[in-house]
Amino acid sequence: MKQITIISGKGGTGKTTLVASFAVLAENKVIADCDVDAPDLHLLMHPEIVNKQEFKGLKVAEMDKTKCIECGSCEEACRFNAISITDGESAYAVNPARCEGCGACVFVCEQEAITLKERVSGYAFISKTKYGTMAHAQLNIAEEASGKLVTVVRNNAQQVAEEEGCELILIDGAPGIGCPVIASLTGVDLALVVTEPTMSGLHDLERILDVTRHFGIGSAVCINKYDINEENSKRITEFCRQRGVDVVENIPYDSVVTEAMVAGKPVVEFSDGAVSDAIKNIWKGINSSR
């Protein structure tokens, strides 16, 4: 079984647009949306949820104010600034958005006023779509542990792929280079990096390629909207050549991409044209090189 992750470093370069189209073009695959804090792929795949799992991430400290004598030792022990007396309040309180559930406050509290509680930090889903089975998730807002939820999604996808005898897992990654991105990259066969011909795109491409190299993951690059600045596109191509990374094919700018999104459809299904042709070529290209 092969796994391909589509990532970008910079946000908004077209990861989800590409993944949705690949979902149309690829056969015998499972789709996984690993952007768990701002997932968008479902807006094009229209999944029908068949399985919903609670995701328990980090624990959270809970304070019994009746036992608290306001000694302040919890505030002092907490390195995440999650416990304080907020303006206008008279007692110590835990800010769950900052609490990382370490338990240092529980340990130092002599009044046993604080306990660690499990919390539901989000949900993982397995869904049917007209394009195949999809594993996805939604992290609750203001939660930590997005990397762990990404791993849950990937495990779900792998399990489904084994049960259904699928040969491919198609993974939509998150922007950035941090925890959730690394979790979406570990052990995959190919990272396809979507970039755009802007100085920011180039800067962020460099960093994400450093990450894939760091973890020893084979990478290929495609430049989306390459014609908004062809000079920069050349620069990116040259940069990739020097790094020994393939540039598979470039996609032109076309308002049809947004129109397809508004229609809730993958662009290759929505229209024929230069964008769809380019995406089909990319798909062919990465399959022949795999």
Place this chain on the structure above:
Amino acid sequence: MIISVASGKGGTGKTTVAVNLALSLPNVQVLDCDVEEPNSHIFLKPKIEGTKPAHTLIPKVNYDSCDYCGKCASACEYNAIVVLPKRVMVFPELCHGCGLCSMVCPQDAISEDPREIGVIKKGKSGDGSIDLVYGVLNIGEVMATPLIDQVKEEIDPEKTVIIDVPPGTACPVIAAVQGSDYCILVTEPTPFGLYDLRLAVEVLRVLKIPFGVVINKAGIGDRKVYDYCEEEGIPILLEIAYDKMIARWYSEGVPFVDAMPEWKERFAGIIGIYRTTRLHKINTEERK
């Protein structure tokens, strides 16, 4: 005053708004808290005056006093420390640096060592008008939040502070926006833009930070973001029409207010809207 610029969805124009707003106001400090992929410096072209490493703490075991009792391992919520018969293993990428292992150790055998997670750079924009501080997360590093916290320690209370927030809705976003007086949410009028805007709005409501919306690339997509803002009573602070010239300046790393100075007034106007709505709020609250 601290203004953060956030979005939920990536690539909607946070950095564009942060940088162009900064160039439209006097006495500004920009903090780029998108430490995974910082971009503000591409546009502000700072002369770097200082770079310092950012650290978290990881446990270090003193084997002369360790008796392998295993209390550190059972206390650790992240499974970052494992005690074997004659060895203690620490997994730095799992460690949150909370210090609990060192607190619980009956032998006092655990001290803490700094571990570099990234660097913080400081400088002034090319023309000297803007102070810039930005964090750069090390490659392969998972702990973005402590670096963001350390970037924010550089806040200059004498200045109007503009924070460029990472995309998403998870902990790095909270770390970046918390403590802001106001948040500008940048979105694009598309289904993806709207879905992620709703998530970002939820975050700000949980954090009780007042906010308004800037619609970037106006004219593409549909009207649903506008309908949503109207239903929810969210002020639309500014619309930036999709414009090939603006896209071109962006691609070159040039803040478009430099090329189109008439936009400075519009950006500065965002702060005017914030001030009047805040005044309005104070007035109505006083009346109650």
